[in-house]
Amino acid sequence: MKIGELSKTSGCSVQTIRYYEREGLLSDPERSEGNFRLYSDKSLKELEFVKHCRSLDIPLNDIKRLIELKNKPEESCSSVNKLIKQQLDLVNKRMKELKALKNELQQMASTCNSDNTIGACGIIKSLDS
Amino acid sequence: MKIGELSKTSGCSVQTIRYYEREGLLSDPERSEGNFRLYSDKSLKELEFVKHCRSLDIPLNDIKRLIELKNKPEESCSSVNKLIKQQLDLVNKRMKELKALKNELQQMASTCNSDNTIGACGIIKSLDS
DNA sequence: CTTGACTCTATAGTTACTATAGATTTTATA
C-alpha cells in the first residue's frame, strides 16, 4: 500500500509517518518505480507499535530504544522495565502537579461570579499576589 | 536593579526575562548609559504576575490577554473568567488522560518481573498488541 | 491528453524556553 492508505489505516497523518521514518522509528519502505513509498503489513505493525508507545506519552527517543531492544529477544528485559517505570514516575509526578493546578484554578474561579469589573475581579487579584 | 538581580529575586532565568520582554509580556525597561536593562519594583511585580500565571500553565498568549485586560479595570471581567475556566477544563482533560496512561502503564509493569528475556517480556508483548 | 488526486523533498512554523557566540560594559584586583 501507499502512504495515503497506511495513513488511513493507522490513523496517523502522512507527514507524521514520514517524520517517524526520518527519525528512524520505522524501517525504510520499499519504493515504487516513481519513488512512492510502498508499505507492507509489517510496516503497519511497526507503526502501530510506535503509536501505542506514543499513546502512553513515551518520547520518541525511548521508543527508538524499545525498538532496538525488541530486536534482541535473548537479552534481559530489565531496561524495558526501567523505562516503563520511569514513564510511570513521570506520569505520577505530572498528575500531582496538575492536581495542584486544579485546586488553585478552582479556588480562583470561585472568587469571581463573572459580573464584576476587572478592577474588582477576584481572579485578577489572586493572580496579582 | 540590573537583570541579574531581577533574575535572582524572581527565580526567573536572565534569558527567560529577556524572552518575556521580546514577547511583550513585560514592559520595556529603562536602559543605563551602557545599554543595560534597569528594573524597578514595578517590573518585578509584572514578572511575578507572569510567573504566577505560568505556574498555572496558562500559555503566554493568554497571559498577554490577561495583562491587557488588567489595564482596563472598568471593563467586565467575564473574559477573565472564561479564560480561567478554559484552563481548568484543559487541566481536567489532561488529568483524565494521565489517569488512563497510569492505569495502562501500571498494568504493563505488572506483567513483567524484570528477570525475563525480552522475547518473554510481558511489557513488550503488551506494546506489540 | 489533460485534469485532478496523490506523492515527493525540503523547509519553516509551533511553544516556551535554553544555550550558545561574539561583542561591549562594568566591576574588582594588582
Next chain:
DNA sequence: TATAAAATCTATAGTAACTATAGAGTCAAG
C-alpha cells in the same frame, strides 16, 4: 591606572513532536 573577570548586550540556533506549506513529479480516469 592597567588589566582581568564578571555581567550584560544582540542575534541566532537548538529542543520535542509534530504540522503546514511550496514547488515539483507521478499516476489514474475521462
